[in-house]
Amino acid sequence: MASAPKKALELLVAAPRGFCAGVDRAIRIVELAIEKYGAPVYVRHEIVHNKFVVDTLRAKGAIFVEELDEVPDGVPVVFSAHGVPKAVPAKAAERGLSYLDATCPLVSKVHRQAERLVASGRHIVFIGHAGHPEVIGTFGQVPEGSMTLIETVADVATFAPRDPENLSFLTQTTLSVDDTAEVVAALQAKFPAVQAPRGEDICYATSNRQAAIKAIAKACDAVLVLGAPNSSNSLRLVEVAERQGVPARLLQRASELDWGFLDGVGTLGITAGASAPEQLVRELIERLTERYDVTEREVETTQETIAFKLPRGLEAAA
Numbered sequence: 001m002a003s004a005p006k007k008a009l010e011l012l013v014a015a016p017r018g019f020c021a022g023v024d025r026a027i028r029i030v031e032l033a034i035e036k037y038g039a040p041v042y043v044r045h046e047i048v049h050n051k052f053v054v055d056t057l058r059a060k061g062a063i064f065v066e067e068l069d070e071v072p073d074g075v076p077v078v079f080s081a082h083g084v085p086k087a088v089p090a091k092a093a094e095r096g097l098s099y100l101d102a103t104c105p106l107v108s109k110v111h112r113q114a115e116r117l118v119a120s121g122r123h124i125v126f127i128g129h130a131g132h133p134e135v136i137g138t139f140g141q142v143p144e145g146s147m148t149l150i151e152t153v154a155d156v157a158t159f160a161p162r163d164p165e166n167l168s169f170l171t172q173t174t175l176s177v178d179d180t181a182e183v184v185a186a187l188q189a190k191f192p193a194v195q196a197p198r199g200e201d202i203c204y205a206t207s208n209r210q211a212a213i214k215a216i217a218k219a220c221d222a223v224l225v226l227g228a229p230n231s232s233n234s235l236r237l238v239e240v241a242e243r244q245g246v247p248a249r250l251l252q253r254a255s256e257l258d259w260g261f262l263d264g265v266g267t268l269g270i271t272a273g274a275s276a277p278e279q280l281v282r283e284l285i286e287r288l289t290e291r292y293d294v295t296e297r298e299v300e301t302t303q304e305t306i307a308f309k310l311p312r313g314l315e316a317a318a
Contacts, residue, residue, distance in 0.1 A: 027047060042062075051228060110173065217244035228275065253283065
């Protein structure tokens with residue numbers, strides 16, 4: 001007996017999606033370090049927040065640790081794309097460890113802004129998520145007490161600085177554009193003298209991916225986001241879709257797909273966080289073709305051409 005025909009499923013695939021220039025650079029640094037020094041190369045913290053990427057690099061000879069104390073003497077260590085407190089490279093140098101800094105240049109830019117503001121005597125309001133490695137790294141650039149973390153509009157309401165006329169704000173690079181705008185508006189309303197950063201701190205890739213999912217969400221019955229549960233920018237993509245009134249789910253791999261989520265779905269949006277490789281998008285689409293008659297359309301809202309230089313010493317190996 002002939003099998004029942006597959007149901008039609010239209011896929012709207014957001015572009016840009018997936019890897020950003022900072023993630024590309026960080027992964028390449030680990031790969032080139034393994035080529036140059038030989039395995040193992042130690043990496044402090046997940047190089048980027050994606051299990052597939054971490055497992056792939058582990059198979060090539062990377063060893064991931066949470067603290068520098070876990071790195072033995074005499075082997076190279078790489079610092080993750082999220083950035084580290086100043087004390088970490090200082091401790092590595094003290095131990096004579098060879099280290100490579102894979103901090104995203106856009107995160108490093110925020111670090112340098114923080115240093116300059118504190119040097120000029122200003123108190124920094126840092127908008128971000130408590131406990132995120134990027135927040136920990138940024139706070140570790142300046143003396144304790146010179147920066148206050150604000151997560152929400154409610155935090156602004158209870159914030160009572162000693163010198164309201166001498167404030168500046170900076171932000172984590174992977175926040176929700178809309179949420180951050182609300183917090184900034186509340187901050188500026190309460191403290192009219194607060195100084196904004198020279199340029200937007202939320203990175204181009206975070207902004208572009210959020211705009212891309214907004215562009216397709218209202219035409220979709222549901223949205224799937226490929227990314228890790230500890231990836232800030234991936235979680236924000238789920239939130240952006242949901243705020244457009246569309247059910248959305250985060251998946252690490254196609255194998256996690258709950259087919260029940262697709263009941264009644266005729267048009268499905270797909271995107272990927274900045275640390276999720278395109279390979280995982282293709283894997284998901286292939287899985288969908290097992291049950292559906294899939295048509296796929298990419299919806300591009302902007303083109304990305306940004307690339308970052310590798311650290312000196314690795315450029316020759318590239």
